[in-house]
Amino acid sequence: MEKVLVTGGAGFIGSFIVDELVRRGYEVRIFDNLEPQVHPGGNPPDYLNREAEFVHGDVRDYDALRKAIEGVRVIFHQAATVGVGQSMYEISRYVQVNTLGTANLCDILANQKHQVEKVLVAASMSSYGEGTYSCKECGEVSPLLRPSEQMAQGDWEVHCPHCDSILKPVPTRETKKLEVNSIYAITKRDQEDMVLGVGRVYHIPPVALRYFNVYGPRQSLSNPYTGVVAIFMSRIKNNHRPIIFEDGEQSRDFVSVHDIVQANMLAMEKEEANYQVFNVGTGRPITIKQIAQVLAELYGVDIEPNVTNTFRKGDVRHCFADISKIQEQLGYEPQVDFKEGMRELIEWSRQVSAEDRVEQATQELRERGLI
Known part of the structure; x- marks a missing residue:
């Protein structure tokens, strides 16, 4: 069995990648710092796959990361601090975790003995700026x-x-010029550029997967800096109206975590993915207002979103993926219908507590002049 490392493997996306790798017979090592904002209490989540090896460590810790890479053939680099708004005032933390943490990974690959044969990095559509x-x-x-x-x-x-x-x-195609407009986007571009650059020089095939807006079970419903679907779900569970900026007609590409896993497996197993960048989405735009309305309808509550007609600095109007490259080269096809994916999220959410901290987070942005 090949040994595989998943950084951030206790998180939302990483844990689903771990599950699929275990199912396919890989020997999996998880490396995760159990960030309290994502994992309140700092304990491994109940959903963590017991057949995988868990290492409690931080990508900012060079020696701990070096040890985690020992014996590993493939690395899925999912570890990152997420959240566009928060990144604009917790600048040092985002750069330390995302940029310098990835620098540690690349430094190890360049300077230490290892058996790594492929690195897949979780990149982001946020690096495009406007679509x-x-x-x-x-x-x-x-x-x-x-x-x-x-x-x-x-x-x-x-x-x-x-x-x-x-x-x-x-x-939006992969060839579009990247126009980053937040610290988060800068650090995600850094992660992508470093992994691709070092991989090319040292002939360790890299793959960058630019995730669009990912949703699904295991998202932290108490983290107000995570994806918009989880934020809206937290509001609805607490009988609060989802807060929507602008007029609600801005659109994004919402993709199920199961399709993100599909893309990662294809990128790992197919040589055609080597040294390439791929969008991972559905190719279909959905408005932010539609998200709030569908969630409330499926959850069975009569809650209309609060469309504020105010704006957050740095937000883009529209961005959705052109997925023709990953379809043609890797055979990727989105499998999860949007409403079915929302139903799965809602069923999971009924058993999970959700502390609504959205108004507190919004106030933090307002105090800093970002709204």
Whole structure:
């Protein structure tokens, strides 16, 4: 059996990757620091696969990470601190964990004896900034962030940088220039660039998977800095209205954690993935308002979202994936229908406690002038 390391393997996505690797007969080692914001109390979660080896350690600890890599053939680098808004004031922590933690991994691969033959890194759609758009007059364009002055007037749409007409969102390809606009996005780009760069130089095949908005069971419902689906679920479980910025018509690509696992398995097993970057999403945009409405409907409560018509600095209007590359080269196909995925999340959430800290987190952003 090949030995595989999953950094962040006790977390939401990492734990599902661990489960599938164990199911396929791999010998799996989990390396996770049990971040209290994700794991209150600092204890391993109940869902953690008992057939995997668990190592309590932090990617910022060079020696601990070096020991965790011993005997490993494949690394799934999932460890990261997540959250766009929080990253804009907990700057040092995000850079230390995401950027310097990944620097430790790459330094070990470059300078220490090891048996690693492949590294897969969890990259992020946040590195794109705004998605790709089409202009009737100017063709395909990749605009920068909307100016705060425009947003303050309640004009939420993205305008063509050439003719100022309102743009239509289209799928975003991997070839789009990265326009990072948050510390989180910067650090995720750092992770991707370092793993790809070091892997190429030392002939350790790297793969970067740019996750779009991932949802599913095991998301921390008490962490107000995690994904929007989990945040809305926490609000609804506590009989509170989901808070939506702008007009709620901004859209994202919501992909089930099970499809993220599918992409990781294909990327590990197929040589065609080596040295490549792939979007992992569904290719279908869904508005933020739709997310809140569907969750409330499926949960069986009459709660309408609170559309605030205020904005967060750095938010993008639309971004959804062009998944043609991963479909054609790896045979990836999204398997989980959106509503079925939401039902699975809701059924799981009924057995899980959720402390609603969203208003506290929102106030923190407001105090810092980010809303």
